[in-house]
Amino acid sequence: MTAKQLLLVLLGLTLLVLIIYHGGNYLSNLADKSxxxxxxxxxxxVKATVTKKKYLKGxxxxxxxxxxxxxxxxxEQNRDYYSNLTIGEQIEIKIDTTxxxxxxxxxxxxxxxxxxxxxxxxxxxxxxxxxLIDSLVIPLKYLDSSRFIL
Numbered sequence: 001m002t003a004k005q006l007l008l009v010l011l012g013l014t015l016l017v018l019i020i021y022h023g024g025n026y027l028s029n030l031a032d033k034s035x036x037x038x039x040x041x042x043x044x045x046v047k048a049t050v051t052k053k054k055y056l057k058g059x060x061x062x063x064x065x066x067x068x069x070x071x072x073x074x075x076e077q078n079r080d081y082y083s084n085l086t087i088g089e090q091i092e093i094k095i096d097t098t099x100x101x102x103x104x105x106x107x108x109x110x111x112x113x114x115x116x117x118x119x120x121x122x123x124x125x126x127x128x129x130x131x132l133i134d135s136l137v138i139p140l141k142y143l144d145s146s147r148f149i150l
Contacts, residue, residue, distance in 0.1 A: 036104055039096040045106055048093045050085050061085050065093060067100040074103045081105060 001009075048065035051073070059082030064073040072095075085091065095103040 035102070039094055039102050039104060042097045043094040044097050045092050045094050048091050048103075050087055050089045050091060053082055053085070053087060055082075059083075061105075063091060063093065063105070065095070065103070067095060070100070072100055072103070074101070076105050078105075
């Protein structure tokens with residue numbers, strides 16, 4: 001192999017690594033959107049309970065739910081869910097009514113402490129920043145505005 005060929009191979013490998021490193025997140029988000037869109041087609045909202053929190057190649061929560069008398073369990077990997085949800089907490093999920101094993105976390109609640117007491121805020125993640133003015137909650141950063149609930 002000549003030096004020119006070796007340089008081209010190394011350049012190609014470097015380019016491949018960069019594409020995988022930077023494109024992997026994009027592909028993952030694209031797959032997640034497709035998964036959610038499929039569920040949304042025949043979706044319904046049900047209550048679920050967070051049953052476990054695990055850390056293996058990322059942080060994820062496991063939740064269980066019941067639909068038409070059958071029990072199901074699913075998991076969702078998300079650092080915000082892992083940090084903010086507690087085991088035993090009730091959450092809202094959206095399930096595919098044609099295949100109830102497919103589901104995703106739809107909405108969660110957060111409890112914010114004020115001097116006068118606690119205030120419960122419910123919105124669909126992932127919201128990364130909020131602004132509180134009296135009892136008004138304004139999302140500052142979120143991924144998809146069509147999925148915001150107040």
